[in-house]
Amino acid sequence: MNKKKKIRSYRKRDYQAFIYIAPWLIGLIVLQLYPFISSLYYSFTEYQITSKPIWNGIQNYVTLFTADKEFLTSLWVTIKFSLMTVPGKLILALAIAVFLNRNLKGINLIRTLYYIPSLFGGSIAIAMLWKVMFMDNGVVNAMLGAIGIKGISWLGDPKVALITICSLEIWQFGSSMVMFLAALKQVPSSLYEAASIDGAGKIKKFIYITLPQITPIIFFNMIMQTINALQTYTSASVITNGGPMKATYVMGLKMYKEGFSYFKMGYASAISWVMFALILVVTLLLFRSSSSWVFYEDEGEF
Amino acid sequence: MKKFTRNIAAVLTVTAMVSGSFTTVFAAEDAEYTKKEYTGEEATLRFSWWGGDDRLEATLSVIEAFEADYPNIHIEAEYGSSDGYHDKLATQLASGTAPDLIQIDPETMPTYVATNPDYFVSYDENGFDFSEFDDAFLRRQINGYYDGQQLGIPTGIAGPALLVNQDLAEEIGIDFTADYSWDDLIEWGRLVREYDSEMYLLCANKSYIATFVFYNYAKQLMGTTLYDVENGVLNITEEQMEECLNYIQALYENEVVAPASYSAAYDGDNLQSDPNWINGKYVCTFAHVSTMNVMMSACEGVKWIAGNLPMMDGALDAGWTANCPQIIAVSSTCENVDAAMVFADYFFNNPESMSTLACTRSVPATEKAREICQEDGTLEAVLMDAANICSAFGGLTPDRYASSQEGKAIVTDAIETVGYGVSTPADAAADTVAQLADLIQ
Numbered sequence: 020m021n022k023k024k025k026i027r028s029y030r031k032r033d034y035q036a037f038i039y040i041a042p043w044l045i046g047l048i049v050l051q052l053y054p055f056i057s058s059l060y061y062s063f064t065e066y067q068i069t070s071k072p073i074w075n076g077i078q079n080y081v082t083l084f085t086a087d088k089e090f091l092t093s094l095w096v097t098i099k100f101s102l103m104t105v106p107g108k109l110i111l112a113l114a115i116a117v118f119l120n121r122n123l124k125g126i127n128l129i130r131t132l133y134y135i136p137s138l139f140g141g142s143i144a145i146a147m148l149w150k151v152m153f154m155d156n157g158v159v160n161a162m163l164g165a166i167g168i169k170g171i172s173w174l175g176d177p178k179v180a181l182i183t184i185c186s187l188e189i190w191q192f193g194s195s196m197v198m199f200l201a202a203l204k205q206v207p208s209s210l211y212e213a214a215s216i217d218g219a220g221k222i223k224k225f226i227y228i229t230l231p232q233i234t235p236i237i238f239f240n241m242i243m244q245t246i247n248a249l250q251t252y253t254s255a256s257v258i259t260n261g262g263p264m265k266a267t268y269v270m271g272l273k274m275y276k277e278g279f280s281y282f283k284m285g286y287a288s289a290i291s292w293v294m295f296a297l298i299l300v301v302t303l304l305l306f307r308s309s310s311s312w313v314f315y316e317d318e319g320e321f
Numbered sequence: 322m323k324k325f326t327r328n329i330a331a332v333l334t335v336t337a338m339v340s341g342s343f344t345t346v347f348a349a350e351d352a353e354y355t356k357k358e359y360t361g362e363e364a365t366l367r368f369s370w371w372g373g374d375d376r377l378e379a380t381l382s383v384i385e386a387f388e389a390d391y392p393n394i395h396i397e398a399e400y401g402s403s404d405g406y407h408d409k410l411a412t413q414l415a416s417g418t419a420p421d422l423i424q425i426d427p428e429t430m431p432t433y434v435a436t437n438p439d440y441f442v443s444y445d446e447n448g449f450d451f452s453e454f455d456d457a458f459l460r461r462q463i464n465g466y467y468d469g470q471q472l473g474i475p476t477g478i479a480g481p482a483l484l485v486n487q488d489l490a491e492e493i494g495i496d497f498t499a500d501y502s503w504d505d506l507i508e509w510g511r512l513v514r515e516y517d518s519e520m521y522l523l524c525a526n527k528s529y530i531a532t533f534v535f536y537n538y539a540k541q542l543m544g545t546t547l548y549d550v551e552n553g554v555l556n557i558t559e560e561q562m563e564e565c566l567n568y569i570q571a572l573y574e575n576e577v578v579a580p581a582s583y584s585a586a587y588d589g590d591n592l593q594s595d596p597n598w599i600n601g602k603y604v605c606t607f608a609h610v611s612t613m614n615v616m617m618s619a620c621e622g623v624k625w626i627a628g629n630l631p632m633m634d635g636a637l638d639a640g641w642t643a644n645c646p647q648i649i650a651v652s653s654t655c656e657n658v659d660a661a662m663v664f665a666d667y668f669f670n671n672p673e674s675m676s677t678l679a680c681t682r683s684v685p686a687t688e689k690a691r692e693i694c695q696e697d698g699t700l701e702a703v704l705m706d707a708a709n710i711c712s713a714f715g716g717l718t719p720d721r722y723a724s725s726q727e728g729k730a731i732v733t734d735a736i737e738t739v740g741y742g743v744s745t746p747a748d749a750a751a752d753t754v755a756q757l758a759d760l761i762q
Contacts (some may be wrong), residue, residue: 066417069436154586156596175582177741263585264741265734279408281727282436 022148057287066285068278077288090290092265093273094297099181100255101248102267104188108244109237112192116199117225146257149187150174153258161282177266177304182269184254195240202236203229234313242305251300270294352674357663359391364660369399370424370647371406373615376681383674387667394660403590414440414652421655422664425648427463431721434467441650443470447662453670453687463718465648467495474669475645477683479610480711481533483628484617490604490628495522497605497628502569503538506631510577513604522577524598524606526584526591527740530569531733533607537630537640538566540717544637547723553761559754562735566746566753570739581740593619610707611646611683617703627707629722630714641714645682677679684708722761731756 037044062079064072083090119130139145152158153173160170173183210228219227230237252271255261261268261276270290278287377400384396399420407429409411413419414433419440432439444451451471458478460466465473486499493516495509510522525533536656539547542564545556548693572578572587579597587595592606593615601620605628608616617625630641649668651661668674675690679699685691694700735753738744744752 067436068411069433069440150586156585170583175580175585259585260588262588262737263582264743275408276730279405279412280730281725282411282432318438 033313046141058291061285062288062292064285066283066288068282068284075285079286080293082286083289083293089265089268090230090270090273093268094293096181096266096268097249097251097270099121100185100188100251100267101245103185104248104251105244106190107185107189108195109240110187112195112240113199113237115192115271116196116203117229119196119200120203130197134193134197137196139191143253143257146187146254149183149254150258153183170236175263177264180259180266184258187254187258188248188251197208198240199233202233206232232315234318235315238305238309238313242302246298247299249294249301292317323336335339354522354643354670355505356390356671357666359393359663361393361657361658361659363393364657365395365397366398366422366655366657366661366664367397367420368422368664369406369410369420369547371403372424372681375614376551379678379681382677383668386673386677387664391663394664396664402655417654419652419654421652421657421661423650423652424476425650426721427465428474428721428724429726430473430648430650431462432725435721438467439653441472442653442655442658442661443472444474444651444662444665445471447658449662450666450670453689455688458686461718463644465645465650473648473650474665476647476649477611477645477680477686478643478708478712479646479683480708481537481630481641481644482608482610482611482613482707482711483605483630484608484707485605485626485628486601486620487624487626489601489623492516495604497626500629500713502634503631507571507575507577507612509604510572510575514576519597519641520602520604521579521597522604523572524592524595524603525572525578526588526735527581527733528589528729529592529607529738530572530578530740531729534569534572535565535732535736536719536723537716538568538633540638541633541636541640546717546720547728547757548720548761550720550722555754555758555761557754557757559750562754563746563750566735566739566749569736570746573742581737591650592616594689608645609683610704610711613704613707614672614680614701625703627703627710629710639714639716641711642716642718643708643712643714644718645686688709715716721725722757725760728757728760733762 053175061072063074063076065075065078066072083148115133119126119133123129136145154160155170155172155175157173159173163170171179178248206229210232211224214224250271251269252275255267255269255272256275259267261272271294274287274290277283277290335743356758368384370376372380380400383397388395407426410419410423410425411433414437430732454474458464459471459475464475465471487497488498493509493512495512506522513520513522536547539557539561543556547555547557549556554662555700573581578584584592584595590612592598592608597603598606598616599619601623606616613625613627617623632639649665651658653664668678669687672689672693675685675687675693676697676699678690679694679697680683680701684700684704685694723732731753733750735744738749739746750759
């Protein structure tokens, strides 16, 4: 009997708790859950943004994979973009972090300078700056010309344009670098000392001590950067607008054009769900693979 | 025949309107402007537009003067670039959050009206004073007239133009003032390359080739627009499409225009950023009458003229046509339509506003405004000439499918594949016609 009374009094307090979490709860329902569910519904409709949605089953998905060549192009471009930017960013971030993981005069200033590009994030201004720099008559070609190298059509050549876009993404490696730097600081120096006594060189120490010790951070960075890369939009939109010849036409841009330029919101919702499914599958695969290459000191148990 | 007669009538009217401004001796000065009274409650109106710095400065000045005269009405200016403007507007209209007064592209407006005729309020039903406007110009769909109601007001007289560096053209031996054909452009392109290997005849990107070359070439070839909207069918055949793309391929192959890979960085309305344009390395460019000033400002110290526009031998339609550069509409979600009408009246009918706005939205739509600008010295002859030239052609107005963003994107993609040499005109034509046919289904 006593137990029952206790449960009742706790229930009242539980209800009160809802008041405290109400702002977050409203945000979750209105700004995330509702758009999430409604976009799933719209993906099964013909929805012209300016009129009411009409149910058309899986037609949008059928069209995407059977009739829309542009979608398959954008899917392939997105995959290429991810394959270039994720490893590129991680390798550069790790290399710079290793370089900065030492006691030099003014090292904090240098670390800050390297982090600055990441503060700009996906900003329009930086994308515009990139565009101007890489134009045929831009500063990059001018610098190449100064050392006798013929200018490259960074934005106009379909084979090069994606690399130009990727380089902007890779340049913004600061956040990954900071995490790598923190991870490097955590590697016990005793391991290096022991390896030195055994005659290991710098490269061996890096491969057999540093890398295994920071695999949890590599894994985390890889997951986050892959998700970001698969959703990319700004640089492709601002710098090349998906061109030339659809060479930078990523899925985010395809989704935007279908939804907001052509007003096919149902079709755009279907693209967003394919993108979501792709991210989900890639993330699950990465998680599954992690057991064979990510090492936790507590063996993954909390 | 009926359509032809209607076109001729429209051409004659517009031509008479535009050229009339040179001959009329300020008769309009007699008609004094009476400011509308506003006794309603305090109102705040949102007004959105796109445009360059000149337009921004002039519009803000008019707003400032209006607010001084009407302390009860406050105007919130929402201005920016044309990039993404209509994407955002479509979302705002759908969600009921559109600004109260909206500048709209006349070729995009039909899409909005077709999906929801109630997005905009009727100026006629709200008693707007159109006495300064010429009815024959005003009451056309391209100028905001839908199903017997004026849903938008044209801000000026515009259309396609050919902006020519006259001294350079003369030096090379090219005469853009006489009649000429599309094939002449190819020949002149070769002349320019022989004259200077760093120069091109025409400054154009894929979007401009689509807008100015493809659509007009196609209309002249077919005698119709791309689609028969009433019957829901595609007019253009694969053979006709191939012919159009053949011509565009010739523009690239004969180096009439710069390589597609070069102009890719200056796509859309960004030709003025092309350093070669700035440095006078082109003889001419296609432009809208409303954007000629931007192009001229980017390349100073040049004697500019408005050139004639190319015509196909045995053309079935004139192709080139005058329209308006933008339309100002009042959103149906506007909570104080009376206040919006008062502002619109001040914007379009007040002589002070006419003087301030000058030609920042192309050659003004009303004769009175043109007279005021002429008196102020702000109406440039080259703009007037350009408006006169395109008005004189009187070609068909593009249909709403062809001028929709998706329709334009399909055509522009075809031009790009031909420009890059990735597709032959025949392959690109087959693919493009199939995509255009899908668009109407």
